[in-house]
Amino acid sequence: MRSSLSDLQRAIKGLVVMSSELELMYNSMLTNAVPDAWAKVAYPSLKPLASWIKDYHDRIAFMRGWLEGGAPPCFWLPGFFFPQGFMTGVLQMHARKESIPIDALNFGFEVTEAETGDDVASPPEDGIYVNGLWIDNARWNRTTRRLDESEPGVMFSPLPVVHFKPVLNYVPPAGEYQTPLYKTSVRAGALSTTGQSTNFVLCVSLPIREGTESDFWVLQGVALMCMLDN
Incomplete structure (x- = not known):
C-alpha cells in the first residue's frame, strides 16, 4: 500500500508514467472503492x-495490542485474516491441556450478558470469548436470551459476546439453530488451499424462540457475519 500510494502521487505530479494499474487505482479512489x-x-x-x-x-x-500487551480477555474475531486457523489453535491448546485427541473436540457456544469486548474483565477458564459478530435477518432477544425475529426495518443486529467452549464429543442441542457464520454478507466462497472455505467460518449453535424450529430460521435466511458492508 505504501509503495503503490507513493507511485500514484508521483504519477499525478507527472514525475513518472501513469501505468494502467495506477490509473485503475486512481479511478477506484474516485468512486470510494478498494483498489x-x-x-x-x-x-x-x-x-x-x-x-x-x-x-x-x-x-x-x-494485533498490536495483542503483541504488546498479551492475549486479550475477549477476541475480536472479525480482526483475523483466517479465523478458522485461530480457532483450530484454540482447540489444539485445550487438547494438550486435557490430554485428549483434538479430533474429538468441537466448540459449544454460550451467549453471555456482555455486550462488547470491553465488558469482559477476564478470559474464561476454557475456550475463548468472542465479540464483533452480527446477526443477519434476526436479532438476539436479551430478555428471553434466544434468537428472535428482527425489529421492523432493522436487517442487522449485534450479537453479544459469545463463549466458544471446547466440548468433548459435542452434539448440537436439538432446540437450537446451527447458525452459519460468514466473513462477509456474500454467502459463498471458494475452497482455499487448506480445504477451508474462503468465506464460511463455522456454524454457531444458538437457542431459538420457543414455538419455532430450525426450518423457520432457515427460511428467514438467518446467518452470522463478521462484518457489515458499510
Missing part, C-alpha cells in the same frame, strides 16, 4: 474504501 491491487491480496471485504481503511487500522490496532 483491485489491494483487494486481491487482502482479507475478504465488501466495504467501501473509507470504511475499509478504518477497518484495516482497527485490525492493526487489535
